[in-house]
Amino acid sequence: MSKTAIFFGPLKGSVNRVADKLKNLIGDDKVVMVPVNSASVADIEKYDKIIFGISTVGKDTWKSTYSNVDWAEFLPEISKTNYEGKTIAIFGLGDHITYAATFVDHIALLANELIKNGAVLSGLVDAGEYEYHESEAVVDGKFLGLPVDEDFEPELTDERLEKWVKQISADFGW
Numbered sequence: 796m797s798k799t800a801i802f803f804g805p806l807k808g809s810v811n812r813v814a815d816k817l818k819n820l821i822g823d824d825k826v827v828m829v830p831v832n833s834a835s836v837a838d839i840e841k842y843d844k845i846i847f848g849i850s851t852v853g854k855d856t857w858k859s860t861y862s863n864v865d866w867a868e869f870l871p872e873i874s875k876t877n878y879e880g881k882t883i884a885i886f887g888l889g890d891h892i893t894y895a896a897t898f899v900d901h902i903a904l905l906a907n908e909l910i911k912n913g914a915v916l917s918g919l920v921d922a923g924e925y926e927y928h929e930s931e932a933v934v935d936g937k938f939l940g941l942p943v944d945e946d947f948e949p950e951l952t953d954e955r956l957e958k959w960v961k962q963i964s965a966d967f968g969w
């Protein structure tokens with residue numbers, strides 16, 4: 796069985812922690828971890844099954860000191876290949892209290908690049924399960940990936956991940 800790659804960034808923060816939890820839930824032997832800070836399109840092309848992990852760090856601040864620089868640099872690699880026939884899903888870290896009006900917006904940024912390049916996304920999540928004001932990541936009542944809020948709802952993370960892994964397991968063939 797081909798492995799699922801988890802492309803994630805940045806290192807050492809909440810995305811990293813949640814990516815590790817996902818790997819443990821799916822099964823160590825079925826997953827390859829790929830930090831986006833050392834990856835390029837050639838790495839994407841090695842895998843037919845990919846989960847992307849991203850955080851939203853302020854829509855206009857990717858270049859400032861506290862920002863998801865790893866993803867800012869990796870994002871252009873996303874559009875250099877085609878995703879038709881691949882199995883793709885996204886999880887995104889955010890904060891639904893402080894950033895209620897831009898909740899997990901970077902899920903949308905990434906999803907749109909993937910969709911433009913032929914991806915059909917697995918693992919959409921009912922927006923009714925979250926409290927927020929606005930999110931670019933919601934289309935037709937569904938988030939384009941799994942939102943996770945480690946800042947204000949860390950107690951829900953394990954349950955959210957378990958449910959999501961069950962939801963996408965048939966698509967990923969686990």
Ligand SMILES: Cc1cc2nc3c(=O)[nH]c(=O)nc-3n(C[C@H](O)[C@H](O)[C@H](O)COP(=O)(O)O)c2cc1C
Pocket residue numbers: 804805807808809810811850851852853854856861863888889890891894897898899900945946
């Ligand atoms: C400067 C800054 C801007 C942020 N902007 C947003 C935002 O627009 N939307 C959102 O949902 N979360 C936002 N967050 C919350 C982060 O996405 C959240 O803390 C996340 O867990 C960070 O994960 P990381 O440490 O792995 O990057 C922001 C956090 C910071 C520090």
